[in-house]
Amino acid sequence: MDPTHLKLGKPAEIPDRPDATVLDRVPNPHADTLYLTRFAVPEFTSLCPVTGQPDFAHLVIDYVPAEWLVESKSLKLYLFGFRNHGAFHEGCTVEIGKALRDLLQPHWLRIGGYWYPRGGIPIDVFWQTGEPPTGVWVPDQGMPGYRGRG
Template identity: 70%
Template sequence: MANDDIYQNLTMLGSETKAPQSPEEAVLERVPNPQAGTDYAVRFTAPEFTSLCPLTGQPDFAHLVLDYVPGDWLVESKSLKLFLFSFRNHGAFHEDCTVTIAKRLIEVLDPKWLRIGGYWYPRGGIPIDVFYQTGEPIPGVFLPDQGVPTYRGRG
């Protein structure tokens, strides 16, 4: 397969795309991994992720760090950005948002390994950090620390 051919099924990249109104409406696109067979890590960081509290409707903010070791597929980054954006009007608790993101990516990509750290900013004085991973890291793959310190407040 020629390198240009691996991008032929993408519908969002390079075109004007309407932001999805919900995570259910959002489409995650994938492309064949040109380095399939080589174990390496990919990191996406979303330091300004937002969703809504399902009870109060007030905004919740998180710093998300997503690491995965791809198998045959890579996530197309514009579709990932729009998927994450779709949570802005979505009401769900921190735990549900974080794990839902991981499970959707697993469903679409079938990665060799995936982890997500959801570092949520305090609401009501309590920060909630949510972590999910699919199993033990792949031996020999460099996985840096996610680099987000625990919340310390003023003190």
């Protein structure tokens, strides 16, 4: 892998769509150890593909790395690319999970998309690659079900 292509430490433009940037990966320095990495993304945004109105979500991405880690600046830029991207909640959440699975080939990955209500209905979307490895501590994602004002 050539680290000169990494975005880390370099100026980067904010992409206008998810496929306008490249997710980078770096070698896992503890590939011989099973552990969980979590990314919490409390300000994820995309657009409704029908109305063009903004949609907001809190994403929680958990994965048990194998040989690769996702480079966090590239992940941030990739997620920024959804801000002008029209897709349903399910499409965004699963697309992100599959992109990370394909890039990293982790032992296990899950993504929870906790979407804020529009039209009075919150939508939560969950996707994972299978069962987590035995012996890995997988904490609850910590997001309560939507309760409105109650």
